[in-house]
Amino acid sequence: MTMDWLSGYGLQLIFGAVTMLSVALVALVVGTVLGISLGTAKIYGAKPLRYSAEAYTAVVRGVPDLIVIYLIYFGGTVALTKITGQYVDINGFAAGVAALAFIFAAYAGDIFRGAIGQVPRGQTEAAHALGLSPRAAFFRIILPQAWRLALPGFGNLAIILIKQTSLISVIGLEELLRASSVISGATRQPFLVYSVAAILYLIITSIVSWGFRNAGIRSNRGFA
């Protein structure tokens, strides 16, 4: 029994955790870029752009994550099959990352919008008065300050994202939860296996949350 854990199952769980973290990391990066674009569109965009951004957020907020994941996974499969003319099984990793990034972006967009709105107007005015272009003013002056304000909410979202990776198990990607299900089927000890998985999740979310708190303290340098 112990040997099984050390050799096969333990390793399988670790691989599951690694897959989970890779999905989360890629979705985090893609989702952040999308989220900043959405938040920026909501503040600076022209009316049609602004309304589309608002609609996007409203839809993602109103629909379960599972539906988004299914829609992208099965919908993507159907679309690709139609385009290529033969059955294509869409990559679970890609579909999972896309779905989680889309969901992440909707919430991150509002966090960034709030944070950008909290940067005092005088900062933009000073940047303009110094002759900085709107681009430079945004990326050099506004975004670095908004980032600091967005960090707590953003950290919260990152932890939610890590937990959401468990949903990808429904489309067959062997992340941590899926690996646990497989192992508990083999060992017939579901409670034990799922508890181990729970502890792994707890450790990872705790580390990430601690990391964001530290980053928050560090990013506050220069702010009394």
Place this chain on the structure above:
Amino acid sequence: MLDFSIMADAFPNLLKGAGMTGRLSILILLLGMMLAVPLAYARNAQSIWLHGPASIYILVIRGIPSLLQVFIVYYGLGQFSFVRNSALWPIFRDPFWCVIIALGLNSAAYTAEIIAGALRQVPKGLVEAAQALGLSWFQTQRKVTIPLAVRAALPAYENEVILTIKATSLASTITLLDLTGAARLEVSNTFAPYEVFLTAGAIYFCITTSLSWLLRRFEVRLSAGHRNEERRVKEFQPVLPGIPDH
């Protein structure tokens, strides 16, 4: 592009699923609230024997995915023969009750955190004033603390309600035919994921959006009778407004 006849055919079954989603949501929110109130008071208590366990409970629940919690209750508990032999086995064998227990326990942790935060925001001076007037602890809670805390907690609780409705879709992973489960079944019959999932998504969207609109109106009405309190209520920071918590 979209085949509307498939959508129309699937609609009645999806609506039946939505009924299941509604039943699950109501029972989960009820269970969550029942557990959340004592949990919130424990969380704010002075004694470490009260706030220690409550804090750990909230921390653990919030640190692991709700789908894993559903699996632990549904698949995990059956591992033990004492559970299988107990009088409660009919409940733990039934996916319906397993989802309610798992997500109810989950919702309790988030709701407790909302309530505890709202209770902490009630100004100490008001409680002291009530006590100085001779009100008992229960009277103070009923007449001063709770009415103020409810208003402070409402925006975040509205969020929790929406998230709970969305979370019931996890029931579909343990064979229940809620709205998401019904949609999966329709898709496996029709191979039309766009039509079916878009219809299901639209139904979810209608439910959550109209409910959140209703709750917001309720919020406005609740504070409308307290015009001169408006300023004070504003000072109450709603707990994590608009940020998902699950």
Place this chain on the structure above:
Amino acid sequence: MESCSSEGGTVVMSAVTKRFGSFAALKGIGLSVDRGEKIVICGPSGSGKSTLIRCINRIEKHDGGSIVVEGCLLDHRLTNIDKVRREVGMVFQSFNLFPHMTVLENCMLAPMLVRGLKAAEAEDVAISYLRRVRIADQAAKYPSQLSGGQQQRVAIARAMCMKPKIMLLDEPTSALDPEMVKEVLNTMIELAGDGMTMICVTHEMGFARQVADRVIFMDEGAIVEEGAPEQFFRQPKTQRARDFLSQVLH
């Protein structure tokens, strides 16, 4: 093809109007400023004086009339705005230093991004101006670590690093604690001694007496009275100016 020429005054405003919704902030301002001239604008709050100088570098968009700065007509054309902002420095009431950058970085940013200076050159420029406002020893600190007076002197140095031809100062001392007003005023007086064109909104009448070539008194969005400081302070022509002065001078 460019609409910039070097004719006329440094700043020429004619019939400038500006509305905020239904409120008319500027009602037909005409003002011409010569090179090297020091102008002090005063008036009760809400009289439009801040709006006026904020229109000069397009922080505020005027609705009607024309503004020509250094021969450039300010309109919707972005190229002209860039040109004007390069020649016009501004000091704000609330300093508006960038909190996420050190004092030195605050001063180096625009010369590097806008003037295209190399980091080493920009640092030389920054240090030389920080020295002139006597704050070079604080260059590595963040703005929040400085007093209000020090922050405002950094803000002046930051604007000077762009080597502007015109300086706009928008109530530079009104957000300061009384004991810090003097150090900032002294810096401003030194600046004036260098021959810089200055347009300054302030209630510091001592500064106006000592430095200004011309005092402009505004009320309700219009220039009510203007003249040399001696004449303005001794014999204000209008009742509104007399009322205002009696309040400011006690």
